[in-house]
Amino acid sequence: MAVINKDKQQAVIIRGLYKSFGNNDVLRGVDLDLYGGENLVVLGKSGTGKSVLIKIISGLLKPDSGTVNVLGKEVASLKEKELNELRLKIGFSFQNSALYDSMTVKENLAFPLVRHKTSLSRREVDKAIDTVLDAVGLLDKKKQMPSELSGGQKKRIGIARTLILQPEIMLYDEPTAGLDPITSCEINELINEVKIKYNTSSIIITHDLTCAKITGDRVAMLLDGRFVKEGSFENVFTTEDEQIKSFYDYNFIQ
Amino acid sequence: MSSKNSNNYFISKGVDRFFLIFSDVVSFIGKFFKETFRRPFEWNELVKQSYEVGYKSLALITLTGFITGVVFTKQSRPSLAEFGAQSWLPSLVAIAVIKSLAPLVTAIICAGKVGSGIGAELGSMRVTEQIDAMEVSAVKPFKYLVNTRIGATTAMIPMLMLYTAFVSMMGSYLDIYLHEQTSFTFFIQSAFSKITFLDFASSIIRSIVFGFTIGAVGCYKGYHTTGGTQGVGKAANAAVVTSMFLIFIEEVIILQIINYFR
Numbered sequence: 001m002a003v004i005n006k007d008k009q010q011a012v013i014i015r016g017l018y019k020s021f022g023n024n025d026v027l028r029g030v031d032l033d034l035y036g037g038e039n040l041v042v043l044g045k046s047g048t049g050k051s052v053l054i055k056i057i058s059g060l061l062k063p064d065s066g067t068v069n070v071l072g073k074e075v076a077s078l079k080e081k082e083l084n085e086l087r088l089k090i091g092f093s094f095q096n097s098a099l100y101d102s103m104t105v106k107e108n109l110a111f112p113l114v115r116h117k118t119s120l121s122r123r124e125v126d127k128a129i130d131t132v133l134d135a136v137g138l139l140d141k142k143k144q145m146p147s148e149l150s151g152g153q154k155k156r157i158g159i160a161r162t163l164i165l166q167p168e169i170m171l172y173d174e175p176t177a178g179l180d181p182i183t184s185c186e187i188n189e190l191i192n193e194v195k196i197k198y199n200t201s202s203i204i205i206t207h208d209l210t211c212a213k214i215t216g217d218r219v220a221m222l223l224d225g226r227f228v229k230e231g232s233f234e235n236v237f238t239t240e241d242e243q244i245k246s247f248y249d250y251n252f253i254q
Numbered sequence: 255m256s257s258k259n260s261n262n263y264f265i266s267k268g269v270d271r272f273f274l275i276f277s278d279v280v281s282f283i284g285k286f287f288k289e290t291f292r293r294p295f296e297w298n299e300l301v302k303q304s305y306e307v308g309y310k311s312l313a314l315i316t317l318t319g320f321i322t323g324v325v326f327t328k329q330s331r332p333s334l335a336e337f338g339a340q341s342w343l344p345s346l347v348a349i350a351v352i353k354s355l356a357p358l359v360t361a362i363i364c365a366g367k368v369g370s371g372i373g374a375e376l377g378s379m380r381v382t383e384q385i386d387a388m389e390v391s392a393v394k395p396f397k398y399l400v401n402t403r404i405g406a407t408t409a410m411i412p413m414l415m416l417y418t419a420f421v422s423m424m425g426s427y428l429d430i431y432l433h434e435q436t437s438f439t440f441f442i443q444s445a446f447s448k449i450t451f452l453d454f455a456s457s458i459i460r461s462i463v464f465g466f467t468i469g470a471v472g473c474y475k476g477y478h479t480t481g482g483t484q485g486v487g488k489a490a491n492a493a494v495v496t497s498m499f500l501i502f503i504e505e506v507i508i509l510q511i512i513n514y515f516r
Binding site (some may be wrong): 085087090094112162 | 293382386
C-alpha cells in the first residue's frame, strides 16, 4: 500500500455536503479530501449514497448544500461551458459500463475524442484508440459491439473510454460489481496500473473489501450518509465499532 | 411551500403536476431551438436518423398507402355510381388523400413506428446510464440525441407524406383502371383538377408539425425515463399515445387556421 503524501495538493475537497431525495436524506454532512495521485476507496453498504457522492463530484447531481471543489473549481457555481471543461479532466467509469450499445468498441472510444480534439487526424484518433485499448488489454476487440463483450471486457472498455481523454481524476462506480473473482482481480490490477500509467487521482466506490484492499491507498467508510472512519485498510477495520465490524464480517462470509 | 411536505400543493396535486410538466416541456422545446443553432452540428447523426425515420419506414408506408388508395376508391364507387358520377372518382380520391388521408395516415404510422422507437431507445439509454456517460465526457447528449431525432422526423415525415399520397393515388388508379379502364392521363388530369397549391401547402405544413410532434414527444418521454426496464416500456407507450392525441388536436387547429385563408 502506497503512503499518501498529504502535502500534495488536494484534487477534490468536499465540505458539509448534504443531499436528499424527497424525504430520504442520503448524504448528511460529508467531508472528504482526495489527494493528488492517491486511490481513495469509499466503502459502504448499498443505499448509503456512495454513487450519489461521485455523481455530485462530476456535476451529474447538484448538492442541496455544502461545497464540492474539484481541481480548484467549485462545481456548483460553474456555468455549463466551464463544467464541461472540468469534466474533460474527470473520468467516470460506470457500474454497468454504460457503453453506447449502437456503436462498436472503436466508435465508443472515438465518440468523446473526435468531439473534443477536433484537430486530430483520423490516423491520430486511431493511434489514441489503439493506445488505450492496449492499456486495458483489449486491442483485438476494436470492431466488436458491446453486446459481444463479457462483463469484465465491458468494464475495461468503459475505463478505456474515460482514459482516452487523459483525465486527472478517475471516478470508479462499483468497478468489480457482478464480476467473478478472477476478473475482479484483473480489474483491480487495471485500476492500479491506470493510476501509475496515467498519473490519476481516483475515488473508487465499492462494497468489495478485496477491491478496497488491493486498490486503496486510503479507505473511507460511509455509513448513514456520513464518513465514520478513514485511513489505511488495516486502520479502518481494526475497530470495535459494531457497524464497521459487521460490514467486514459480512464481506468475509461472502 | 415546502417541497419536503408532499401533502402541500399550490392548487392541487393534479394541477401542480400539470403545470410542472408543462413548464418542463416548454423548457425542453426551448432547449431544442437553442441547441439547433449552436455549433458543433451533428450532421452524421442527423443523416443516420433521417435514414432510420425515412428509408426504414418506406415498406410499411408503401403497403398502408397503397391499400388506403384501393380501399377508399372501392368504398366510394357505389355512392358515386348512384348518381352516375364515377368519373368524379379520381377527384374525390385526390381530395381525400392529399387534403386529409396522406398526412394523417403517415403521421399515425410514424407515431407508432418511429415515436415508440425513439422513446424506447432514449429510455433504454437513460436507464443504462449511457446518457449520463455522454454528459460526464462533456459531450452534449441533448444535442446529439434529441436535436438529431427531432430534426429527422421534422424533415422526413413531410417527404413520407408526399410518398404516401403518391402510392395511394397509384392504388386508386389501379382499382379505377381495372373497373373503368380509365387512361392514366385522364386520371391525373381529373385528380388534380380540384387540388390547389394551398391544399398541398396545408398538407406539408401539417406534416412538418406532426413530424416535430412525433420527434419531440418520443425524445421527451425517452429522455425523462425513470424506473428501469418497466420505465422504458412506459416511455415507448406514452410516446405513441401522446403523439397520436396531439396529432388529432393539431389537425383540427391547423385546418381551422388554413381555412381562414381560403
